[in-house]
Amino acid sequence: MDALTIPPVDLGLIAPLLVVVTWATGLLLVDTFFIPVGRKKLTGYLAIAGLVVAGLVGLPLWGVSGSTFGGMVRLDPFALTLTWVFLLIGILSITMSLDYLPRQDIEQGEYYPLIMFAVSGMILLAQGADLIVLFLGIETLSITLYILTGFAYPRLTSEEAAMKYLVLGAFAAGFFVYGIALIFGATGSTRLSEIGAYAADRDLGDTNLTLLLGGAAMVLIAFSFKAALAPFHMWIPDVYQGSPTPVAAFMSVGTKGGALAALVRLLFEALPTLNAYWLPVLAGLTALTMVVGNLGAIAQMDVKRMLAYSSIGHAGYVMLGVMVAGEQRGPEAFIFYILVYALSNLGAFAVLIALEHQGEEAWQLDDFAGLYQRQPLLAVAMAIFMFSLAGVPPTAGFMAKFYALTAAWEGGLPWLALVGVLTSAIAAFFYLRVIIRMFMTEPEGEPAPELNRGLTIDIVVAAAGTIIIGLIPAPIFALVERSAVALGG
């Protein structure tokens, strides 16, 4: 028996991931043994600190490109920028949870480490260069989210949401695993680069591609499920509505960002030569997603559910960048859109949280009546978020949408850009309804919502970010531009 040899491992390349995971594990113990019940906010602060540290650890890695663990994980500017975006999403989500949990009487210390684990899953998705790693990343994210969705379990809706998510998520995971098996059967590897090399070496006309294509189709389906592309989107409204609001907020941007980051890598490292097969499929799904998401949102009177449908629609706009990620502008548009969408959407959910009182749901449109009179800051912030989601200048949402549309148009999908423009014209309608309620109706005895520190910080940061990125997006564009260079090569 020969001695075990462990391949050279460069832990530096996964430093942010490592920090998040170890910090979360440590935090679990600290929470259990040192933090008394009733002061669990401390755990939340520590979790935020951990995410901040992970972001700082990533700073010196800027510009570094390399892979480790035998080529299973990869670090490049694309992954690093996304890591930062994901950390930001985590921080904002935790901030808005700090007061939500005790108010809903579901505060438990484990919540915060679980969010951190979910963030680690997202980071792994951005860094993974191997199908099995991607699968594990998706599962880390998903299993955490199943738990978090059911976190408000005394509420039936929350339990129901977790159950539905679990059943359908397991269904999708099955497709992923089977797809990996088929791809492995066809190419003899799960490494993205080797799959790409296999396809590149062969004359596609002669080779029997059935296995590879079948596997690719199944993996794409699994990703479509995670990213909420129609018709794999059915779970979204129920799950968002049932889960605790901060979790829904986190989910709406987190799963999308993580899954689509991995999809970009998969498409352009493993399957670029099979472009002719997957592009029509994804383009069709994207068009359907934009239509279904935006039309579905019109019928909703429940703002949380409306935001769920709107998140389906936005998945379509993000996909515009993903599909043309072979061009320079594609990944740029993708990262930029995720960042902007994260800010606007998390902000909107934070406003929802501010309106919720103890154990009470305040998600109906009518709960927004005359919000301007009751709490002007909240109303103005919500208006900014709504305009940003609708894509009205000068908010960041407009810039992001315009950029994504430009990318699609230049990438050879002008008809998809057309669908995008038309659906976003429809979208204005339901975002506007919220604004009408806030500014153009008188309050009918609804109490003034209480704003506490965590929420205020969240909302102000998100609103300021949305406006500033809309007016002066150049620095962000510069960052995004440099992140996207390394990709696709």
Add this chain to the structure above:
Amino acid sequence: MEVVVQITFGVIAVFILVAAAMVVSVRNVIHAALWLIACFFGVGALYMLLEAEFLAVVQVLIYVGAVSVLILFAIMLTRQITGEGVRQLTNRWPVVLAIATLLFATVLAPTLINQQWNVPPAPPLGTPEPIAGPAELGRGFVNEFLIQFQVVGVLLTVALIGAIVIAYEERARRRKVLTLAEELELKRLREQTSPTVPAPVEAEPVVQESRSASER
């Protein structure tokens, strides 16, 4: 030798098919679950025949040990358990049949269209068979698949925490779930006495204060 293998395979295959048919045809759900276990055993035997000992053991451990127990638990926690007289097939079974056939065809298609499996070339004699024994697997975990191994560790930790968070803590706050015995007792009582016997109600939610630190 070859003939013995062929005969053994035939016996096992017939056994699996019969068991599988029984799973979908018997009326009692618990019996169906037991037949499923038999089916799993058969598949394990098939792995044995293919000299994949590790896989065979894993098959028994996971499917017979874990999955079946899970299914049995699920059946027991479901109301109207015994399922005597409950039709197994829904009215729309042709649809189900069609979908199942289609999915099966998808699986079988590559084989039928004569897909050339990308089998690695046979190793020189004397080297251990690839992915056959636990030793090779173990080596793979610390070598090629190191990161996957680590991440699975994290994943299991998360799952464990989740199980604890949802199942263990604050059990009292959950709705009361009746055990099988309790439910039958209740049913019997209801049939005997007047219908004024209260239906099972949700347990009173336990207020925040009663959660003392000592409970943890």
Add this chain to the structure above:
Amino acid sequence: MELLIWLIPLLPFIGFLLNVFVIRRERTAGLVASGMVAAAFVVTLIAVGVLASMPPEERRIVSTAWEWINTGSFQVPFAIMFDPLTAVMALLITGVGALIHVYSIGYMHGDPRVVRYFAYLNLFVTMMLFLVMANNLLLLFLGWEGVGLCSFLLIGFWFERKTAGEAAVKAFVVNRIGDAAFILAMLAIFTYFGTLNFYSEGEGGALGFLERVGDIAGLRVGPNWQPIFVSTAISFLLLIGATGKSAQFPLFVWLPDAMAGPTPVSALIHAATMVTGGVYLMARTEPLFVASFTTQGWVTWIGALTALMAGTAAMAQWDIKRVLAYSTVSQLGFMVAACGMGAYVAAIFHLLTHGIFKALLFLAAGSVIHGTHDTQDMRRMGGLKDAMPVTFRTYLIGALALAGIFPLAGFWSKDEILAHAVGHGHTPIFIILFITSLFTAFYMGRQVALIFFGTQRDPSYHPHESPQVMTVPLIVLAVGAIIGGAINLPVLHWLTDWLEPVLHEQAGEFNLWLALIATIGAVGMGYLGWWIYTTNAAKIKIGGKDPIYRYSGDIWEGMAEAWYLDRLYQRTVVAGFERLSDFLARVFDPQGVDGLVMGVGRFFGGLANSLRAVQTGYVRTYALVFTVGVLLVIGFMLWIAR
């Protein structure tokens, strides 16, 4: 100088910020808002002076604040410019805008949300100034959307009135349709030119797309069986955008409804700002339009058709403001038709004079409404000329100017458009526009007769003249409506010369015969309208029929409904949309909450919540849809794609 032109949009913006965050008292709000816009007007005047002192070819000041988008090939500066075209637009916006602000102090006195009102108003002016001062399409789009947003807020300002909210949403959504086309046009322009700048930024900079229209000459795009010229595609998309904003057929339906806002807002939207945006856009991107013969034809006919449709509709309205609204649509049709015929200077000229006298008419109408305690139905007015002398005189001047009677402002500008149509052989267009101008005179005569002559038909109120803060702006505008035509008199044609560096147009021939015929026609029709409604004044009852109804019958109803265009949309587009969304909610989202798009109430919400026990049945449905998707995707990739 660069600082100076930044002041123009920033002054109203400062007013907006002050009104939102600092000011709480009604009086200060009005003074600050008006003062800021007036200051912006003064600054604009100075800037015009500076511009005039420069040699004509160099009359363009560009100032970049920062690089807005700056990635690789995609560069858009946050930059504004000031050239002759922008100058006249800015003068109109700030000048008329300031008067409307002053007038609002009186009109909105006592309203509970007056501070918010002035904040919106200032933001509106800011956005409009960005629209006309932008040096690239993206910034123009910011102003474009901003104006739409502010109009939405202002139209819905009196949200207690049920129609106000709906009208606001209608305006915004119809505008969004135009905006969608605008975005597509921007995408196309960026793809073919690689820039969104109109002109080069200063010396040696890369050329803007308006200077490089030749690049796309002969390029075609589209499917092989029917390719179209790129220039046609782009200009047509811009045209759709312009029809949304400038209320042209088939998208003019939002404008008459937009009368639900306060009257000064109507004046601002209809006269000085928003609706002129589309015409401005066409004038600004004139090289693109000129490059496409096809689009120009469409532009001309859309303009002429709109002018006629709205002109006839205006004849059959009872609401004092709806008459003016349809009249605005009609006059915008004149301008658009002029653009289509290549008479851009005439279009801008008419835009300017129309801006003045239409603002006058709206404000005077507001004064009438104010003095009659919120009466808008003209059947309940009558004989107001003695009670409201100033309003009457100024209204009359505005009406004469709109009717195009010599020598008031409207005569000169309208005549220039008609003369161009005759002079360049657009005979059918000329006939349509000429008939429309006769109608214009008629309905203005009718309106003056109904409001000011005869006897008061509804005795329930005591009319009174408005306070000075309202009448002074009226007098100022009336003076403008009288002498406004002087800026482009036939012999002097100052405006043509001033705009020459931008629009490169020579002054047209003055057609004496045409002017004579047009004036006689206008006087005759105006008198006819006045005569019919004064002699038949006794027959007009509150809620009753029009005297002409006897002779015209159903045609009158068609006119009153603006040829049923609105109802057509209600029955087809809106109904179809509602049904689709309802269908989606019912089929794909069985727990979906609401089938009524505009509905209110918690009924469905409560129902849905009671349905929400743990129901695995739905998961089954979801899984089924999922499986269908799976079969489609796998089927496509394995069989169809190869």
